[in-house]
Amino acid sequence: xxxxxxxxxxxxxxxxxxxxxxxxxxxxxxxxxxxxxxxxxxxxxxxxxxxxxxxxxxxxxxxxxxxxxxxxxxxxxxxxxxxxxxxxxxxxxxxxxxxxxxxxxxxxxxxxxxxxxxxxxxxxxxxxxxxxxxxxxxxxxxxxxxxxxxxxxxxxxxxxxxxxxxxx
Numbered sequence: 489x490x491x492x493x494x495x496x497x498x499x500x501x502x503x504x505x506x507x508x509x510x511x512x513x514x515x516x517x518x519x520x521x522x523x524x525x526x527x528x529x530x531x532x533x534x535x536x537x538x539x540x541x542x543x544x545x546x547x548x549x550x551x552x553x554x555x556x557x558x559x560x561x562x563x564x565x566x567x568x569x570x571x572x573x574x575x576x577x578x579x580x581x582x583x584x585x586x587x588x589x590x591x592x593x594x595x596x597x598x599x600x601x602x603x604x605x606x607x608x609x610x611x612x613x614x615x616x617x618x619x620x621x622x623x624x625x626x627x628x629x630x631x632x633x634x635x636x637x638x639x640x641x642x643x644x645x646x647x648x649x650x651x652x653x654x655x656x
Contacts, residue, residue, distance in 0.1 A: 491525040492540040494582050497632070498653030499541075502583060506538050506545045506628040509564050512606050516546065520562055520604055523548045532582045534620045536627035539583055547624035551617060561611070563601040566625055569610070570598035577619060581633045587648060591636045593622050 495501055509516055519537060527535040527548060536547035545565045551558040573595030580588040597618040600610045613621055623633060634642055634649070642649075 490522055491529045492522050494526060494530055494535070494539050495541050496583050496585065496652050496656045497634075497649060498656035501538060501541055501543070502627070502632060503630045504538065504543055505630045506536075506543045508545050509602075512564065512602070512604065516544070516564070517604065519544065519546060520548065524550075524560065527582075530582050533616075534624045535582060536624045538627050538630075545628050547627065549617070549620045549624060551620065554616065558617075562604045563599065563621075563624070564603065566599050566601035566621075566628070568597060568622070568625055569600050570596070570612070571622075572596040575615070575619075577616070579619065579623065579633055581623070584633065584649075584652065587645065587652075589633075589637055589641060589645075591619075591633060593619050593636070597621050599625070 519542060522540060523535050526540055527550060533551055534547060534549040537544045547563050548560060550560040571594035574592055575595040576590050576592050578588050579591040595618060596614045598610060598612045599621050602608050
């Protein structure tokens with residue numbers, strides 16, 4: 489389909505809660521293709537529909553760049569059903585280009601979602617995969633990875649965040 493511009497910090501759409509997908513129709517299929525094209529161009533690990541300005545509960549994750557056994561996964565109307573443990577790991581976001589920080593997130597997660605064929609599935613993930621699932625899920629809820637940072641860290645990043653906000 490087409491690569492779309494990735495929305496950056498400062499755009500109010502990133503704080504909006506996404507709406508459920510009622511039907512997996514051609515519009516949703518086209519959206520997923522646009523997400524794939526945009527993610528590939530940006531060389532990221534995951535991308536949610538809201539990051540390209542579409543408030544639908546859809547995201548994709550592709551960890552194949554860091555794990556050759558992984559393939560691209562599509563998550564439609566995901567629900568987090570389990571979070572366990574805690575793990576600190578460096579994290580970035582395509583909506584915050586050039587900003588990386590250590591973030592605490594659960595070590596293990598279980599997500600229930602629908603795939604592009606309309607089939608429900610459950611995925612249990614740990615480590616980077618769990619982090620990606622939770623990071624993209626946060627986008628659907630209007631939460632950003634900076635919300636997981638300490639107030640001190642956000643203060644230290646204030647100048648860079650202001651620049652991003654002005655650019656959007």
